[in-house]
Amino acid sequence: MADRKLRIGMLGYGTVGSGAYRMLVDNQASIQAKTGTHIEVVRIGIKDSTKPRDLSADIFTTDLDSIVNDPDIDTVVELIGGTDPACRLVETALVNGKNVVTANKEMMAKHGSRLVHLAKAKRLDLHYEAAVGGGIPLIQPLKHQLAGNDVLKMMGILNGTTNYILTEMQQEGADFAEVLAEAQAKGYAEADPTNDVDGFDTMYKISVLASIAFGRQVSISDVYREGIRRISRTDMKYADMLGYTIKLLGICEPVADRVRVRVHPTFLSKTHPLASVNGVYNGLWINGDFVGDVMFSGRGAGSDPTASAVVGDLIDVARNTAIGGPGSALPYDADMPTESIDSxxxxxxxxxxxxxxxxxxxxxxxxxxxxxxxxxxxxxxxxxxxxxxxxxxxxxxxxxxxxxxxxxxxxxxxxxxxxxxxxxxxx
Ligand SMILES: NC(=O)c1ccc[n+]([C@@H]2O[C@H](COP(=O)([O-])OP(=O)(O)OC[C@H]3O[C@@H](n4cnc5c(N)ncnc54)[C@H](OP(=O)(O)O)[C@@H]3O)[C@@H](O)[C@H]2O)c1
Incomplete structure (x- = not known):
């Protein structure tokens, strides 16, 4: 029986938070056997105390500052989303010496450089595997196993909602508005779909991946962005006839000592490995100078797959804590020089x-x-x-x-x- 404990304060108990909690409870024995650590969620911060919950009321609080300032909590898991108050809470947690795990792509795309520098200065872990690609391991392989390569090109289907819409348009011969309405009715798309269909979500994610791959933060204001609203079933039909499919891709590539990062609908050859990533699935294709082509795919969102990435990060924290080692936050400076789409x-x-x-x-x-x-x-x-x-x-x-x-x-x-x-x- 392990005697080490990792006491978790969780911020947010929505889709991802409740999934991560359930996974930690359901798989507790195997996680403990693998890490020698009992990972226990001791406090959960939420916004609305009147919502019915599946856990005892004692564990919840609406005072999230009390979690990031609690000396008995070792690690904070941020699963609120957005930048405010998430970023302030994460900063306070780090300043207070707590490791942080987050699934927040927007916060990492906007403030990643500052946060990872802070984590490094404090010798703490800051992990964000779930921020890009949900359950698919993308960030750790880019940071570690592929880090010896110069990335020559990276292309990703990083948003399940738009990939579902485009796949349905292709397979059913339907128009964008029709499929969007159906996706909203099924709960696959938000009532306000802007974040997904106008490419913002993909922009956050590709900028996080590009920042890791090229070692400096790519500002989201330097990412060229186009969404999928103007794609019609006629374009889908011609794409098919010409041997292509249409995908919303996040693409980044080095251009001399700069990097060009773009998000737009793309005619993608049916022979490309990403072309068969359909429905709500996500995929990332990386071409590295030594490794050649590498392809990742899987469920990019949803309670269970995203929980899998969050819990994986917590296991890393548990192992790093056990060896008393420094955190594995990988600092990168701000202001990656970027190349415009014009060239x-x-x-x-x-x-x-x-x-x-x-x-x-x-x-x-x-x-x-x-x-x-x-x-x-x-x-x-x-x-x-x-x-x-x-x-x-x-x-x-x-x-x-x-x-x-x-x-x-x-x-x-x-x-x-x-x-x-x-x-x-x-x-
Ligand atoms: N959903 C996915 O499939 C997925 C996949 C990858 C990454 N992510 C990322 O994971 C994070 C969480 O997403 P989610 O889908 O789990 O969101 P969600 O279902 O909307 O849950 C958000 C949780 O945060 C709480 N919260 C929100 N604002 C708050 C505030 N100001 N103060 C206190 N609590 C607050 C909410 O409290 P109440 O319960 O009281 O409303 C809720 O428990 C986001 O960064 C998202 O981008 C999500």
Whole structure:
């Protein structure tokens, strides 16, 4: 029987908090056998004391400061979310000498550098495996096993809600608004879906991963971000016909001594390992200079998978505490120099409506060519209305800023009625 104890103060008892508590209780014997430590949640902070709970009322408090200031608590698990009061409470816990485990991507994306420096100065653990990819181990492998590599590119499906919506659109031939409403009815999407569908959640997560991979904090204001609201079932249909699927990707890549980080819907080749990550599943593909391609996938959210990551972090804390070793917070400085999306060289998908007249295709190709954008495949031309056509094509590699100018040149003069959609392509 172990005689060591790790006394936990938990902030939040919602989806993740209640799952982590249950896992610690259900698997207590095996966790104790593996760590030699009895990990016990002694206090839980919540907001609404009138909500019915499945635990005795004695363990709960609405005074969260009393937890982070309690000298009998060794480790604080922050599962509130957002930055206020979460960040202030985590800082106080660290200042008071407590290890911290958190699942909070927004806090880590905005204040990670400051918090990990504080943890290091105090020789404490600060773990946040659950902040990105829920139950999939991503942060520890990037920090440790893959750390000897120079990361050449990293692409992730990091938001289950948007991946569910895009998968349904693809498989059912449905439109965005229809699938979103259905996802909201099933509880897969929030009533206000902005955080997910406009790419904020993916932006927080890819900026956390990029900060670890490249060793300095990527400011979220430097992350290019586009969501999935404008993706239509027509684009899905063409993607499928051309051998692609559409995914919301967080992408980061080094550009000389900078890093470019972007979030946008992407035409992704069906042969890419991420293309088969469907529904609410998440995936991360990393290309490292020595390891080559590595792929992670699994459940990126939900009570049990996220609890698995939180409890894994607590086991790390228990083991570090047992050997009296320093914390394993990995400090990274702020202000990673970043590269704008304007210099990106990408291939693009374009769908447009044009007049169905002779020479239109040639005029479009010439207009694009004048801006340095050549057409790799002019795939379809369908009559949709009298004397109007729908043209879809993929470009060769072109610079983002040249492509933007080329799109602007697709006017009435060259026979284009409207540019309906443009989406970046990844092989
Ligand atoms: N849900 C997931 O699948 C998932 C996956 C990965 C990461 N995460 C992250 O995990 C964290 C928790 O998410 P969740 O889904 O568990 O959230 P949740 O279900 O909304 O639970 C939040 C908990 O925090 C408490 N809380 C919120 N604001 C508070 C305040 N100002 N003072 C005191 N208590 C407060 C709530 O109290 P009441 O119970 O009184 O309302 C509730 O117990 C977030 O950072 C989230 O991004 C979640």
């Amino acid at each position: 990106l060289k990408s291939r693009y998908y374009i769908r447009l409506r044009s007049y169905d007249r002779p020479l239109v295709l040639g005029k479009i190709a010439t207009a694009m060519g004048e801006h340095g954008v050549s057409i790799a495949a002019m795939e379809m031309k369908t009559l949709i209305l009298h004397e109007q056509g729908e043209i879809v094509f993929l470009t060769d590699y072109a610079r983002e800023s040249d492509f933007a100018n080329a799109v602007k040149s697709l006017t009435d003069e060259v026979g284009v009625i409207s540019v309906e959609s443009t989406i970046r392509v990844e092989a």
